[in-house]
Amino acid sequence: MVADELIREIKTNVVMGRVDSSDEGYDGKMEGKPGVSELVRDAIKQDISGKRLIDALSEAMVTVGEKYDSGEYLIPDMLAGAESVGTAMDILEPHLIHSDVKSKGTFVIATVEGDLHDIGKNIVATLLKGAGYNVKDLGAGISAEKIVEAVKEYNAEFVGLSALLTTTMIKMASVIELMESEGLRSKVKVLIGGAPTSPDFAKKIGADAHCRDAFEAIDILRDITP
Amino acid sequence: MNDGTFRAGTLVAPTFRLSEEQIRILHDSSLRVLNDLGITCFNEEAVSLFEEAGCITAISDGENAWNIRIPEKVVMEAIESAPSRIVLGAPDWANRLILDSREARVYFGTGSETNIFLDTEIADFVCTTDSSITMRHPIYKEKRGTILRLCESARLCDSLPNVDFFIRNVNIQDEGISVSNKDINVFFASLLYTAKHVQAGLVDISSLDNVVRLGEIIAGGTASFQDNPLISFIACLIKSPLQMVEDTTQKVIEISRRGLPLVISSSPQGGSTAPIQEEGMVSLINAEILAGITLTQLVNPGTPALYGAVPVRARLDTLHDFYGAPEFIHYNIDCVEMARFYNIPCYSTAGVGDSKVPGIQATVEKLFSQLAVAQSGAQYIHYAFGLLDRTNIFCPVQAILDDAHISLVREILRPPIVNEEVTEASIVEIRKVTASSTRLFARHIRKQMRRGLVSQPYGLEGEGDRDEALENACAKLKEIQETAEKQLSDEVIDEIYKKIAGVLPKDNFEL
Numbered sequence A: 001m002v003a004d005e006l007i008r009e010i011k012t013n014v015v016m017g018r019v020d021s022s023d024e025g026y027d028g029k030m031e032g033k034p035g036v037s038e039l040v041r042d043a044i045k046q047d048i049s050g051k052r053l054i055d056a057l058s059e060a061m062v063t064v065g066e067k068y069d070s071g072e073y074l075i076p077d078m079l080a081g082a083e084s085v086g087t088a089m090d091i092l093e094p095h096l097i098h099s100d101v102k103s104k105g106t107f108v109i110a111t112v113e114g115d116l117h118d119i120g121k122n123i124v125a126t127l128l129k130g131a132g133y134n135v136k137d138l139g140a141g142i143s144a145e146k147i148v149e150a151v152k153e154y155n156a157e158f159v160g161l162s163a164l165l166t167t168t169m170i171k172m173a174s175v176i177e178l179m180e181s182e183g184l185r186s187k188v189k190v191l192i193g194g195a196p197t198s199p200d201f202a203k204k205i206g207a208d209a210h211c212r213d214a215f216e217a218i219d220i221l222r223d224i225t226p
Numbered sequence B: 001m002n003d004g005t006f007r008a009g010t011l012v013a014p015t016f017r018l019s020e021e022q023i024r025i026l027h028d029s030s031l032r033v034l035n036d037l038g039i040t041c042f043n044e045e046a047v048s049l050f051e052e053a054g055c056i057t058a059i060s061d062g063e064n065a066w067n068i069r070i071p072e073k074v075v076m077e078a079i080e081s082a083p084s085r086i087v088l089g090a091p092d093w094a095n096r097l098i099l100d101s102r103e104a105r106v107y108f109g110t111g112s113e114t115n116i117f118l119d120t121e122i123a124d125f126v127c128t129t130d131s132s133i134t135m136r137h138p139i140y141k142e143k144r145g146t147i148l149r150l151c152e153s154a155r156l157c158d159s160l161p162n163v164d165f166f167i168r169n170v171n172i173q174d175e176g177i178s179v180s181n182k183d184i185n186v187f188f189a190s191l192l193y194t195a196k197h198v199q200a201g202l203v204d205i206s207s208l209d210n211v212v213r214l215g216e217i218i219a220g221g222t223a224s225f226q227d228n229p230l231i232s233f234i235a236c237l238i239k240s241p242l243q244m245v246e247d248t249t250q251k252v253i254e255i256s257r258r259g260l261p262l263v264i265s266s267s268p269q270g271g272s273t274a275p276i277q278e279e280g281m282v283s284l285i286n287a288e289i290l291a292g293i294t295l296t297q298l299v300n301p302g303t304p305a306l307y308g309a310v311p312v313r314a315r316l317d318t319l320h321d322f323y324g325a326p327e328f329i330h331y332n333i334d335c336v337e338m339a340r341f342y343n344i345p346c347y348s349t350a351g352v353g354d355s356k357v358p359g360i361q362a363t364v365e366k367l368f369s370q371l372a373v374a375q376s377g378a379q380y381i382h383y384a385f386g387l388l389d390r391t392n393i394f395c396p397v398q399a400i401l402d403d404a405h406i407s408l409v410r411e412i413l414r415p416p417i418v419n420e421e422v423t424e425a426s427i428v429e430i431r432k433v434t435a436s437s438t439r440l441f442a443r444h445i446r447k448q449m450r451r452g453l454v455s456q457p458y459g460l461e462g463e464g465d466r467d468e469a470l471e472n473a474c475a476k477l478k479e480i481q482e483t484a485e486k487q488l489s490d491e492v493i494d495e496i497y498k499k500i501a502g503v504l505p506k507d508n509f510e511l
């Protein structure tokens, strides 16, 4: 496939939500044809620039977003698109180190200590990855120390904390306190979410924003990213 | 005292959704999941127990976990040793429950740990375009869950005739509550206001012995508690797909070691943490519950463990849990049938509204599952009272509505009594009436009423031409609030305060 054609195919496959060739795609007829993983690997072989690929992925994701907004796509379709972009980014990452391509920022995300609920956190991680953030998902039940360690290690600009239990949401405050005592707080924006949390709670513990869902997180990030 | 009585529940003639062959296919596929894929276990003690029983274990790379592959033989032996009949006690002996897998006796109870308590008030409204038109309509106020609201819920549920057991349904978020004293205060608040069986999950394993001691005091001693286990536990040790979490698995081990009744529950969400299609969901949840039950039997053969099925579907717009879905009913019925196949009593799920307030939507979402899951013969149906907003809200007025609706469900499921004798009597009746001048059967209703076979109109029916169900439910709630009392005597309460640590001062529980 020539470069232009490959780029077009990558976009189509993101919109179809096809991580790889085993996926049948939105219209259910595409199983066996190369998916985003295969196509991106091909593109790397052909030396198509990282910037061009990332632009294509974001453009395709904008189309997915529009289809979701218009009601044509539901969350499963949206997540399939975002997962495809996430997979593409994982494949591209080692090739981007020496290029001038910059991600929208590094976002460390975790469910706090004592809490194992991670469905919401995983959705947020997938969609943020699809939106072009470099997402480091630490998992669920993660201590304040580990979260702060990761913020340092990845030099993260954003931290996302999730909690679904009234007994664990208070652990979000511990993470913020620890960041403060380590002198990191002013460098990082903290977003929180999960059913028992609220804008008031975010204010109380000194978080930068509370997000009802992943879409609100994307909007807020767009506003606060320089 | 033990006069051999139990709550009657509703004995139904179960209807089947799966054929014998389909049950066999699902059973085989769950066994394949357990044997070929195995479960990921984060609890080291459980790993040793599985290993000793002959399972293949291996360290899961990167994680502090093990992969355990459980062969058929180990699962089948556990199923054999799990009791098929479990008695759950109650402070009032007449409230005891008998759960027998060979009998489709259905009990309904509460459930969830809601953060929001929804108060209802009826207010008068005037039409803005024609002030001669007025109406009465409920106004709802969301309140935080507290100890007092849990007490209020326990008192209400004690009074509702169709509530067979009480699972703590309000999350207590008072200032003085911490992880270490939450469990004891949950059980105390519940048992203070209901004499029905009380069940809850444990937040902190170190509370277990304290909670059991509370049960023993109320039962009248250690031996009486063994005869009459008036409390039991829910352990959601599985995180789907196929993970056994560290701390809840430890709780299962400790509770099983003491031989106390417990629910082994799994709650996969079809479309997010489990396949959305029925056969995929049931293969998975069944494998997960069997793994949990196997663990209970490895710890202590004969541990009374319920097959705890909470399969839920995810919504397509948010991936939130979704209870009004027909698939929710399919999943749950299938699990009831799988549990029956294994001869293990089933803890099942029905009656949650996705709607945030009582009304037509909530009623539709609740009623189909309450009827259909009960019809399948689930022994123990939780979540059935007062739950709205996908288990996040408990609304007392909704619980009263649910009680009225479940009363109808019970009537609907009353099995037929058709035999030569009664049918002959009916022929005689038809002959008499046909020959009479009135040609009315009305007089003969009385005999059937005495047999308890004639149902009443909807319990919350209004008098006028308006729908007054909500108003009547509010009035009923007021009545219960004014008359219901504590269920523990002052002596028992004093003994509890003397012997049990961590119970908050008495004024926290005064309604």
Ligand code: B12
Residues within 6 Å of the ligand: A109, A114, A115, A116, A117, A118, A119, A120, A121, A123, A124, A159, A160, A161, A162, A163, A164, A165, A166, A167, A191, A192, A193, A194, A195, A196, A211, A212, A213, A214, A217, B112, B113, B114, B115, B171, B201, B234, B236, B238, B239, B240, B266, B267, B268, B269, B273, B318, B319, B320, B321, B389, B390, B391, B392
């Ligand atoms: C699924 C579920 C489980 C699953 C979790 C599976 C998993 N992989 O996460 C299982 C069965 C394992 C489970 C276990 C337990 N659960 Co649970 N669980 C739920 C349930 C039904 C749904 C939660 C969910 O996933 N929602 C779907 C997602 C999409 O929504 P979400 O999490 O809110 O996320 C969205 C937003 O909030 C936001 N968001 C969330 N996090 C973040 C983070 C950031 C950075 C941002 C930007 C946004 C954001 O964006 C997300 C996407 O839109 C809720 C009840 C309910 N109806 O909410 C109970 C619930 C949360 N669980 C509850 C409880 C009590 C438990 C248990 C203690 C056991 C029990 N039921 O007895 C254990 C706890 C284990 C532990 N230590 O954590 C209670 C909590 C009450 C309380 N005490 O506060 C609830 C409310 C149920 C209830 N009413 O009783 N649970």
